[in-house]
Amino acid sequence: MSSPSRLAIAAAAIGLLFSTVTLLAQTAPPPGQPTGFDQFRGQQLQQLQRAQARLAQRLSAPDLPPDQRQRLEHRQAQLGKVAALPPDQRDQLLRRRFDRMDANHDGVLDAGELQAFRQARQEHTQAKKASSGPNGKSDDFWPSQSQN
8 A cells, every 4th residue: 555545544544533533532431320322322333433543544554464454444344334424324324233232222332231242242243253163264155144
């Protein structure tokens, strides 16, 4: 990747950061406090921006192996698609995720729901790694319902 490309990536990450300053102003609730959708959305957008900045930084390394560069560029493209969504579509995506996490459907995420979701994700990741072949790819042609 050339220097102008790295500069463009960094500029895009900075632009995204400044474009959502109002959402970043929302602070995370203290631990143990329930999280409503607006707080959740703010947190998720912050995480998206941090992930994009980390990827841009990692991709700027001159000695990055080609296979790792390809994986990082793929991840960067995925995150870029989410970041580029119109706000209403991005909110729909986040709302679906929030609703899956809100087990009792009371409109807020409590510590127990967050912990249960993290645990389920961790178990899913471990199961996916365990079912992967030596090259890191699953032998399943048809993904299971839980992977969708």
